[in-house]
């Protein structure tokens with residue numbers, strides 16, 4: 731059983747954003763399992779990198795929607811994203827340099843942050859997005875899975 735099962739209550743109502751969040755939860759589940767079952771530093775670094783890349787991709791897409799729709803609280807929301815990105819980067823750097831361990835507790839912390847952020851901050855986006863723009867599919871960005879976006883920002 732995965733660490734976190736996707737609960738429809740986490741859906742905010744914007745399809746692509748909900749899909750991103752689901753993918754982030756999957757990556758956190760994968761990270762948890764790898765930390766639990768693998769002793770290879772390379773495996774752990776690889777999943778952390780994947781998590782960082784997808785988080786960056788998702789935040790950029792979400793910030794794009796907020797900006798396009800002139801959502802209130804944009805700056806504060808971006809600050810929250812940046813704090814989370816800094817935490818992930820610090821985690822990776824610490825582990826990579828051998829100065830820090832990663833534990834399953836760290837993944838639990840990241841999961842709490844993400845779910846809390848979805849339910850308290852991301853949920854506020856949907857009411858500010860105009861009906862013709864309730865989808866971000868007009869944004870041609872797509873995630874290649876290799877850590878690069880297929881379009882230019």
Ligand SMILES: [Fe+2]
Nearest residue numbers: 792847851852
């Ligand atoms: Fe967000």
Ligand SMILES: [Fe+2]
Nearest residue numbers: 751792848852
């Ligand atoms: Fe989000």
